[in-house]
Amino acid sequence: MNDAVLFEARDDGIAIITLNRPEQRNALIRDIRDGLFSAWDRFERDPKLRVAILTGSGDKAFCAGGDLKEMVERQLRVPPRDMFPVPGDNIELSKPTIAAVNGVAFAGGWMIAQACDLCVASTSARFAITEVKVGRSSPWAAPLIHMIPQRIMMEIILTGKPITAQRAYEIGLVNRLAEPDKLMEVALELAAEILDGAPLSVEAGLDTVMLATEMGRSAALQAARHASEYAYHSEDAQEGPKAFAEKRRPQWKGR
Structure with missing residues (x-):
């Protein structure tokens, strides 16, 4: 683990994983990616942990997506399959996960929120698949068709325009909304409801x-x-x- 991703293993069986580069809007820079790979592995391997909550530091961004500067420097074309930590794709988890979206979740930020099993969002959060705005693509969004209607998915991907947390809730992308200062409280409540089950x-x-x-x-x-x-x-x-x-x-x- 590194300080770019914080890991809290609570006594109640909940793990809280926090992207911790608020000054960079918690973008998927190298140390965030490495820290997330380690965090998901730690969560899966610890039998005492039953539910994980993924969130971001600060109140501006959950995750602003990939590091465009890195893409320019690397002249990145197709991202390697192992570049981004995505549960359900290159990471296998047997336990439920909750995204607690505290701010913008754009591009890769939407990707890692979508990869969680459940989502709680701050009323100030915004979601966007912005790849069309920078000439990239979003193949990772394919599973979204199982979450929201086709024509809404089409508009989101083709326009790249952000949607509010309220709209995300209305279309079924978000399970629960919370006031910004209550976000983690609501996410923990949802996790506790899961922990009540066998x-x-x-x-x-x-x-x-x-x-x-x-x-x-x-x-x-x-x-x-x-x-x-x-x-x-x-x-x-x-x-x-x-x-x-x-x-x-x-x-x-x-x-």
Whole structure:
């Protein structure tokens, strides 16, 4: 890890990952990229951590996207597959993630927010896929079709114009809105709601959603049943109904 990306492992099982270059609008410069790769790896490997929240330092930017100066210096054409840390693409995570968008999320900033499973946004946040404005492209946006309607996606990509947090919420890109000073509080509340569920059930649910976006109906049903077997046969699957019958909180073991 480096100080460009901060990592807080909380006792409640939540990891808070913070992009920490506010003076550079938390752009995806080299040390941010390296720090994010390390942070996602640390989160995935730590069995005590169950949910991660990704946010940015300051109140101006979540992440302003790629470093255009670096692209000029490197005469960058097609970005190498391993250049940017993107869960669901070149990073595999088995646990849920939440983007807490505190400011602008433009281009690569939208990319890493989109790659999280859930999104909470400050009312002052803005989102944009700005690649058309600088002659670049946004192939990473392809999965967006599973989140928002086609014609809205088309307009966002073809115009490069920013949308407000409220608009992002209306089209289904954002799960919850929060006043700027309440952003992390709302993100932590959402994470806590996930933590209330049995770990293996949460993992199976995550798999079910992802399978459903990649397969036809019958194939997704079959794959989701297979993905749920471990949860059904776990100790927690017996503990949950028992706790309900005894009117107490379940004690999850994750096995």
